[in-house]
Amino acid sequence: MDISDWRQKIDELDVEIVRLINKRAEAARAIGELKKTADLPVYEPRREQEVFDRVRKANPGPLADAELLHVYERIIDVMRTLQRRDL
Numbered sequence: 445m446d447i448s449d450w451r452q453k454i455d456e457l458d459v460e461i462v463r464l465i466n467k468r469a470e471a472a473r474a475i476g477e478l479k480k481t482a483d484l485p486v487y488e489p490r491r492e493q494e495v496f497d498r499v500r501k502a503n504p505g506p507l508a509d510a511e512l513l514h515v516y517e518r519i520i521d522v523m524r525t526l527q528r529r530d531l
């Protein structure tokens with residue numbers, strides 16, 4: 445494969461990633477609404493640690509665990525912002 449083939453692959457993967465990240469956001473928003481009803485805090489550090497542990501276990505590489513966790517920290521940060529925005 446040449447560069448343009450790999451770029452096309454990336455373009456296709458990005459469409460999938462965008463779809464999945466938005467599905468994750470829908471779930472986070474639903475949780476946010478339930479938390480609001482139950483008067484629970486948006487930030488749940490123990491749950492976030494579980495997510496990070498599960499992500500680390502699922503990591504097939506080539507990303508290092510620390511690199512993947514960096515991405516996930518950003519994702520969860522955005523999810524928290526979404527939950528607070530919708531409150």
Ligand SMILES: O=C(O)C(=O)C[C@]1(C(=O)O)C=C[C@@H](O)C=C1
Nearest residue numbers: 472475486487488491492520523
């Ligand atoms: O599981 C929750 O309680 C969520 O709100 C979802 C989520 C996540 O995006 O994974 C977001 C914020 C919390 O701090 C923990 C986890």
